[in-house]
Amino acid sequence: MxxxxxxxxxxxxxxxxxxxPREQGVMGLVQARINAFMVDAVGLPADEAKVLQKQFLTEYGTSLAGLMANYAVDPAKFLREVHDVPLDSLExxxxxxxxxxxxxxxxxxxxxxxxxxxxxxxxxxxxxxxxxxxxxxxxxxxxxxxxxxxxxxxxxxxxxxxxxxxxxxxxxxxxxxxxxxxxxxxxxxxxxxxxxxxxxxxxxxxxxxxxxxxxxxxxx
Incomplete structure (x- = not known):
């Protein structure tokens, strides 16, 4: 178009x-880090934490914004941990x-x-x-x-x-x-x-x- x-x-x-391209998979790696951070931050099982993360994304724009609004989290720690992924798949x-x-x-x-x-x-x-x-x-x-x-x-x-x-x-x-x-x-x-x-x-x-x-x- x-x-x-x-x-x-x-x-x-x-x-x-x-x-x-999405197919290069970088955001999949970031998402896995976000899921792990959510489990630690909110104390829920992985499947429940994932549902909550998607809710935060919809309501607040990012998982971090939702976490900051509802839990005591260190935003610098979140940004560092979830984005420090290998970029081997990125061409x-x-x-x-x-x-x-x-x-x-x-x-x-x-x-x-x-x-x-x-x-x-x-x-x-x-x-x-x-x-x-x-x-x-x-x-x-x-x-x-x-x-x-x-x-x-x-x-x-x-x-x-x-x-x-x-x-x-x-x-x-x-x-x-x-x-x-x-x-x-x-x-x-x-x-x-x-x-x-x-x-x-x-x-x-x-x-x-x-x-x-x-x-x-x-x-x-």
Missing amino acids: TLDLSHIDTWVFDLDDTLY PNPRLADVLAGLPGRKFVLTNGARFHAARVMERIGITDLFDGVFAIEDMDLTPKPAPSTYRHFVERFAIDAHRAVFFEDTPRNLQPARSLGMATVLIGDGHGHEIGPWVDATAPDLLDFLTPYALKAAA
Whole structure:
């Protein structure tokens, strides 16, 4: 699905399962760490802790936000333990690097993940030097997407004109506040079974395939 992005001068990307394919399994490893942390933090059996974790994700945006609202947890310990996963399954992507380099304007990452996790993932893919900034969960004061205040703080931090920006995300509801600010929105993947509402301007199964025509136009 093509989208008129001729006015865009700022390209914003979620990190996990957006800048790399979900099939590479990084978030599965993170999820396993989250499940283990939940068991220790809440004192429930693994199956009950997993149900509670999904409830937190739905109600609060992240497992950490739910834990902080209901239990005494150390957020720095959580971020360190759950994101310190091996990245052997994550493949370097020189084609993506070439396409990103061909897009006109600035590029940012907006992620509910930890800052050190974003740095590791981007370095592994080979795209670090192509981005003008990363806005991670620490920069959000631990208030994750889809909180509207997080998006406002993000655009203010980097002096972004939302009406000239496009946001790429794999979670549909995280696109809604971006659309409310005036950003164009693109859902990468199938939405994980969640509602894909009118705040989603376009969908694409693969980020690289979607971006390639825009990079070629920029280079022409």
